[in-house]
Each structure stands twice: as C-alpha cells, then as structure tokens.
Amino acid sequence: MPELPEVETLARGLQREVAGSRVLSVELGKTEFMDNPAEIERELAGTRIERVERYGKFMLLRLERAAGADGVAQESALLVHLGMTGTMVPRPASEPRAKHTHLVALLEDGRELRYIDPRRFGRIAWLAGEKLRKELLRFGADPLLISQEEFVQRIRGRRARIKAMLLDQGVLRGVGNIYADESLWKAKIHPARIGARLTVEEAKTLHAALQQILKKAIVLRGSSISDFLDAEGEPGEYQLHHKAYGREGKACYRCKTPIRRIVVAGRSSFFCPSCQKAPRGMKRGRRTKPVPRRGASKVAAKVAVGKG
C-alpha cells in the first residue's frame, strides 16, 4: 500500500521524469473516483507539469499558472491519491496500456503519464486557488517535519487510541497501517494505548521511531506489498525490514515472542504482546470494553463548546 515512503519515492521519480513536460491531451477510463472528471480533462490538457511533490499520501502535480474565472492567474494542482493499489508511471505511448489504466496524459516527448489502479480506492482531483489551499489545510502535520514538542503535545492531547491517531490524516499526514505498526513496535507501545495516557518519554520515543522508520523506508524506496513499483518500475525493499507488520505468529526480533494481530481502529494491527504491553482494562480477547471515564457527564459535554 502506498504510504508516505512509497508516495515520496514515486513523487521523486515523477519529478525527475515528467516535471517540465507539457500535457498535450488527456484520456480517461473509469472516473467515479475522480472529483470532477470533465474538469480534470479540460484543465490538464494543454498545461505544463511544473513539479511533482508529495503531500501526505497525495502526489501534487503542480501545474502551470493559468487564468482563473476572474482572469487572474492562480496556482493549481492535480491531486493524486494512490489508495491501496494505485500507481502513476510514465511509459512510451507505443507501449500497451496495463489493465485498469484510468488516466492517460500524453506528453510532448511521446510518453504517456498513466494512472493505474485496479481497486480504484484512489482519488484524483484538480484544484486551484482558494479551493486548493483549503483542501490542503484539512490535513495534519507532515510526520517528517513535525517537531518533537508539537508531536508530544498533539498525541497527549487526545483520548483516541494511539494507532487511530497515527492513522488519522488530520493529525499526521502520510502515515498508514504499515508504518504505524512498525513505529509502535520500535517504540514498544501497544497500538490500543490511549494517546493522552502515554508518558512524555513514550511520546518522544514514538516521534523518533516514526521519523527514523520513515526515513529508512524512503532510502529503500518504500515497501512493495501489493505490487508497488516506483516510477522506474522497480519494487521497494523496506518490506524486507518489517518487524511487526504482516508477521503474525512469527518471533519478535527483540524477544522471540510470537507477533500477534488484533483489530484496532478497524485495521489489522501487528504487535509484540511482550514488548508492547497492553493498557490496563484491555485484557486478552476482550474488546468493546470502554474505559469508564470519571466526570465525563452531559454537563461537561455541553460546556465543551467553542474549541477548535
């Protein structure tokens, strides 16, 4: 699945391969996962891709500035989310198109930039000006840029489970299931722990673990799980370094205890039951056991208005 390291890898590849190219024409396949297919086709055709960058799990194809409805030039971009199985690759136009190719942008040098996505869990949108700005503001901090202080403050400021928080794109943009589990394993924190109950030390450790893992994964060009390939068609290698994700029943690399899989925040969560101690009140097997909260009355809820 493309998460931050995979998207970063692909965005860097596309920056090398297609930045500066002009799009001559556009062909669309299945379009129900696109925000506004007609607009995408119209706006992309004839424009120039100025640069490609990563934003969370999105790739941003920054486009040449063009006049908006009011005649004033505004910034615009094609937002591409790869979902579970999406990829975007430049290929010679003469090469047969892969099955599930849903967007094809013909470039002036005779290549085509192709978006391929069997499951269509991805998203493609064209946005400009204020709409673009507002869309980007929906997302939280970049996990590679967030300071330790801010990370600790955010994590400890909420009562959601840490796994859910790591996956919440409004908190951190770009972390998905693999890297959430890997960083929690490295930091020795159970995925079902409540964020607000982490110690400052634990939160600091998690911040460091997350950044180290993401950086290493980028160096190794991401994890190739469901046939992820970079812009050159090469698989990543980080999947060979996974310590928790996908290792149910296998020995923990630290203590030999078999790795377990539970569902947290609706997602498979792999962890070492020995290194990553379960929070109190969550003993084995028992799910749906909410921690009783003192003082969380309706009165308190009513007062809690007017907070961002």
Added chain:
DNA sequence: CTCGATCCCTGGACGC
C-alpha cells in the same frame, strides 16, 4: 470527541 459498522473495489489465497 471517539467509536464501530458499512460501503467502495479487485485480486489473491484458500477450500473443495
């Protein structure tokens, strides 16, 4: 606020 459930979708794994 936070939760779980449900839906979207296809391919791969598995059982017979």
Added chain:
DNA sequence: TGCGTCCAGGGATCGA
C-alpha cells in the same frame, strides 16, 4: 482446472 468465498484496506459517512 475451476469454481465460490473470504479478506485486505484508506477514507468517507453515519449512527451511537
């Protein structure tokens, strides 16, 4: 070999 079934999972949405 060829079915049918189950499952994976990011994100939107909805009800609790």
